[in-house]
Amino acid sequence: MTDTSTDSIDLSAIRVALIGAGNMGGPVGRTMLDAGVRPENLRIANSIPTSSERAAEELGATAAASRAEAIEGADVVVLGVKPYQILDLVAELRDDLPDGAVVLSLAAGTTLAQIQDALPSDAAVARAMPNTPISVGEGAVGLMRGDAVSDEQHALLHALFSSAGVAVDITEEQVHAFIGTAGSMPAFVFTIIEAMTDEAVRLGLKRDLAASLVQQTVRGAATMLTESGTHPAVAKNAVSSPGGTTVQGLAALEREGVRAGVAAAMAAAADSSRAMSRG
Numbered sequence: 001m002t003d004t005s006t007d008s009i010d011l012s013a014i015r016v017a018l019i020g021a022g023n024m025g026g027p028v029g030r031t032m033l034d035a036g037v038r039p040e041n042l043r044i045a046n047s048i049p050t051s052s053e054r055a056a057e058e059l060g061a062t063a064a065a066s067r068a069e070a071i072e073g074a075d076v077v078v079l080g081v082k083p084y085q086i087l088d089l090v091a092e093l094r095d096d097l098p099d100g101a102v103v104l105s106l107a108a109g110t111t112l113a114q115i116q117d118a119l120p121s122d123a124a125v126a127r128a129m130p131n132t133p134i135s136v137g138e139g140a141v142g143l144m145r146g147d148a149v150s151d152e153q154h155a156l157l158h159a160l161f162s163s164a165g166v167a168v169d170i171t172e173e174q175v176h177a178f179i180g181t182a183g184s185m186p187a188f189v190f191t192i193i194e195a196m197t198d199e200a201v202r203l204g205l206k207r208d209l210a211a212s213l214v215q216q217t218v219r220g221a222a223t224m225l226t227e228s229g230t231h232p233a234v235a236k237n238a239v240s241s242p243g244g245t246t247v248q249g250l251a252a253l254e255r256e257g258v259r260a261g262v263a264a265a266m267a268a269a270a271d272s273s274r275a276m277s278r279g
């Protein structure tokens with residue numbers, strides 16, 4: 001996985017069509033606005049005009065009257081619909097795609113080759129595997145580049161995700177691991193945070209305090225590892241006094257199979273991605 005410099009790419013004249021601004025397309029639109037795309041140059045088309053208008057208002061972008069209108073003159077066409085819809089959408093847009101536009105699919109489990117096959121052979125196609133924390137600039141994006149994507153288009157895609165958190169190039173084989181580790185991971189973390197918060201309430205803390213303590217501790221632990229480069233096992237040992245409270249909790253975690261549970265969740269997401277890609 002590699003990082004790409006996005007220094008000095010001016011996004012103020014770049015036109016983006018966002019077809020499908022839902023739970024993931026919405027944050028993708030937001031991060032592109034944060035990176036410098038102008039609101040009038042981010043045109044949104046959802047399934048029906050009222051939905052496009054609602055999404056555009058929420059993001060501070062522009063609603064298009066139709067999918068065809070959204071992609072007119074676009075430099076980048078982002079496809080944020082569900083995987084089962086994407087090839088029909090590509091077939092619908094095929095004849096109206098502007099020359100020089102790069103098609104960027106967010107869909108899990110639909111390969112570059114499948115999208116490329118539905119388009120003229122010289123069409124530039126890329127995939128992005130984002131996660132929802134890009135909405136706060138703390139997400140991760142894996143970018144997959146099709147053969148017809150030029151160096152300039154590739155740099156443009158990186159620039160569009162420059163406010164997302166981390167954006168790295170990955171291969172389509174790596175995307176399965178990437179989904180387990182980043183794309184689906186927020187849902188696993190949210191579930192664990194919910195469980196910790198509920199238990200803090202059961203132990204007697206008020207819910208507001210419980211929620212803020214759990215979030216602060218999870219955020220703090222992650223920041224500590226990032227900033228210090230310390231191995232998690234070393235950081236864990238520094239919390240664990242001999243015969244103290246932490247070792248009792250850690251022994252319970254191991255007994256309950258938390259490590260195996262986390263690994264199984266990540267592997268299940270990766271396996272599901274691989275199975276979807278096989279069709």
Ligand SMILES: NC(=O)C1=CN([C@@H]2O[C@H](COP(=O)(O)OP(=O)(O)OC[C@H]3O[C@@H](n4cnc5c(N)ncnc54)[C@H](OP(=O)(O)O)[C@@H]3O)[C@@H](O)[C@H]2O)C=CC1
Binds near residue numbers: 020023106107
């Ligand atoms: N959610 C996540 O965390 C992640 C999702 N993804 C991928 O992102 C894609 C979208 O997922 P998600 O955002 O969760 O799904 P949502 O259901 O939240 O959003 C789908 C969006 O597509 C729109 N849509 C549906 N049909 C059409 C159409 N014919 N033309 C234009 N827009 C249409 C919907 O509009 P309307 O509301 O009007 O129906 C909605 O805005 C999927 O392919 C998924 O694999 C990738 C990484 C993470």
Ligand SMILES: O=C(O)[C@@H]1CCC=N1
Binds near residue numbers: 108179
């Ligand atoms: O659940 C899904 O299929 C999508 C892909 C990664 C996160 N959400």
